[in-house]
Amino acid sequence: MVLIGNRDITALLDRAPLLDNFDTEAWELSGVELLHLRYEIDDSNREALLPRALHPTIPATVIFTAARYPDSPVGPFMLAQVRVGCRSAALPRGFLLRAYSDSPAAADALARRWGYACDVGDVKIARYHDRIVATVAKDGAEILRAALVDPEPISGGDVQYVANMNLARQKDGDPVLLQVDPEYRFHRAERGRCELAVFDRAAWSAEGVDPVYPIVASFTQCDTGFPAIRFVLDPNKTALEGTRKIR
Amino acid sequence: MKFGVFYELSVPRPWTRESERDVYMNALEQVRLADELGFDQVWCVEHHFLEEYSHSSAPELFLTACAMQTKNIRVGHGIVVCVPQFNHPIRIAERAAVLDILSGGRLEVGTGRSATWTELAGFQANPDDTKKTWDEIVRVLPKMWMQERFSYQGEAFSMPSRAILPKPYQKPHPPMWVAVTSPGTELDAADRGLGSLGLTFGGIAEQEHKIAEYRRRIKSCDPVGAFVNEQVNTVNFLYCHDDAETGIKTGQRLAGTFSYLAAQLLAAREAYPTRSYPSQGLLPQLRQESQSPGDGGRVPEGICIGDPHRIAEVVRGWESVGVDRINFLLNAGETVPQAQVLDSLRLFAKEVMPQFQNAPAAAVVG
Numbered sequence: 001m002v003l004i005g006n007r008d009i010t011a012l013l014d015r016a017p018l019l020d021n022f023d024t025e026a027w028e029l030s031g032v033e034l035l036h037l038r039y040e041i042d043d044s045n046r047e048a049l050l051p052r053a054l055h056p057t058i059p060a061t062v063i064f065t066a067a068r069y070p071d072s073p074v075g076p077f078m079l080a081q082v083r084v085g086c087r088s089a090a091l092p093r094g095f096l097l098r099a100y101s102d103s104p105a106a107a108d109a110l111a112r113r114w115g116y117a118c119d120v121g122d123v124k125i126a127r128y129h130d131r132i133v134a135t136v137a138k139d140g141a142e143i144l145r146a147a148l149v150d151p152e153p154i155s156g157g158d159v160q161y162v163a164n165m166n167l168a169r170q171k172d173g174d175p176v177l178l179q180v181d182p183e184y185r186f187h188r189a190e191r192g193r194c195e196l197a198v199f200d201r202a203a204w205s206a207e208g209v210d211p212v213y214p215i216v217a218s219f220t221q222c223d224t225g226f227p228a229i230r231f232v233l234d235p236n237k238t239a240l241e242g243t244r245k246i247r
Numbered sequence: 248m249k250f251g252v253f254y255e256l257s258v259p260r261p262w263t264r265e266s267e268r269d270v271y272m273n274a275l276e277q278v279r280l281a282d283e284l285g286f287d288q289v290w291c292v293e294h295h296f297l298e299e300y301s302h303s304s305a306p307e308l309f310l311t312a313c314a315m316q317t318k319n320i321r322v323g324h325g326i327v328v329c330v331p332q333f334n335h336p337i338r339i340a341e342r343a344a345v346l347d348i349l350s351g352g353r354l355e356v357g358t359g360r361s362a363t364w365t366e367l368a369g370f371q372a373n374p375d376d377t378k379k380t381w382d383e384i385v386r387v388l389p390k391m392w393m394q395e396r397f398s399y400q401g402e403a404f405s406m407p408s409r410a411i412l413p414k415p416y417q418k419p420h421p422p423m424w425v426a427v428t429s430p431g432t433e434l435d436a437a438d439r440g441l442g443s444l445g446l447t448f449g450g451i452a453e454q455e456h457k458i459a460e461y462r463r464r465i466k467s468c469d470p471v472g473a474f475v476n477e478q479v480n481t482v483n484f485l486y487c488h489d490d491a492e493t494g495i496k497t498g499q500r501l502a503g504t505f506s507y508l509a510a511q512l513l514a515a516r517e518a519y520p521t522r523s524y525p526s527q528g529l530l531p532q533l534r535q536e537s538q539s540p541g542d543g544g545r546v547p548e549g550i551c552i553g554d555p556h557r558i559a560e561v562v563r564g565w566e567s568v569g570v571d572r573i574n575f576l577l578n579a580g581e582t583v584p585q586a587q588v589l590d591s592l593r594l595f596a597k598e599v600m601p602q603f604q605n606a607p608a609a610a611v612v613g
Binding site for chain 2: 085092159218
């Protein structure tokens, strides 16, 4: 039957955030800028990148995002993520490997409330005439440099972003996958070529993720946020067996 | 109402030396039986790289085998991907003509453009361009078939004057269709005088408006071919059993397996934002209703599973909104044993099909 993840999540759990509970209130954030790149990856290890609850896509992909949130309950912050494109049963998702935020308060809130494995780093988005560049640095070393090249306007209605599946630990020690599925209201959208200049796999817990074929990059201005948790999964069971509705 | 069978040729893992052959041989046995039972048509898709979901990359060969093993059933070559990186239009015309000859004039040609990044990127086709190339190719195919010599200067391709041979057995040419998944494509079909080959499952009410618009619009069409093919063809699942509960349960397993296999693929729209793909296409249709990973198992209305009475009611629903033909997907991932698939076909032909035919019912075999 279909391909299914077989990743040993032990190593990821060591760095997975400790979750407060599933009662997080939503953050609704406006004026967000979001750079999104997707690459096909070497598919020889595609099942090994995902826990049992998730399926690889065909072809396997990795998603790089960097976002500027101009305001939030913890103030403005930047957030960069690396996710593996996947399916939770039949639904499109992205399995978070690691995230970085320039705001310690945001990193802490995202970790405790939405299960983001989020460290503090220097995340920037810079716009040039012919490209939009995201850079992430940790301890002074650049760990990601990704760009949308030659932007062209498109309709926001043509853009589709997938929800997160974030691996976290509960207070009883059990692992859990949180489905973080924000909605997007797009005000502006552009599309262009992907360019990946720096990708430090170790810094992103992305060993085995080898981008081999660029798909496309998009840059949007949108209203979005971090919603209340609706569904959680047992990472060690299939999604059909291990999904629990929270609200 | 006419009935047909429809093949994706899905092959579940683990793949063995025999597994693909078994799927093909089972399908051929089903087609032979369908022909004997009076089914009108067999359609086979063209897909590439779609692991497990569809191993049907050379449908014209499968359909040739179908044609050579049957007497009456029409062979639906569709959809043929009308994107030059997949199929040069000359080769589409040539292969279709040969299939029409070998089948004795039983060919139907379905056209389309692929809806997955998986396939488009594999052939290095730009998702932005596929609608344009489809439009160009459907307009030249009839000319390639009807003109002794053909020359062309276009955007997708150009060619000096050549005789594209052989010519189809059916004159002036086989009926042409277009796959309809994205909203508005039914109007594209109508404007060009093409049959509407619906590839969405379920949703009778949703389809009613589309069909009405198609019927209205085609009255004033400018046909790309020599004639207008005003017909609405749709696809459905079929599992028919004397016991309603068994029929529904098995049919749900069939539909669920199909949906699950389809969902693992990367839709063009998901991967590549473009106005060329306003919908997800066929692949994720069945997951649209669900909001959580565990929401699987529901079967939308309009699906032909259950006992003959229930299925007949569903078919009447489709008939009432103007559908002319229903093609049935009989299996997915070989989840239904072959003997049960054949029994389902026989029961449908015996109990349901006669209710929708003016002519005497076909003899039931077996």
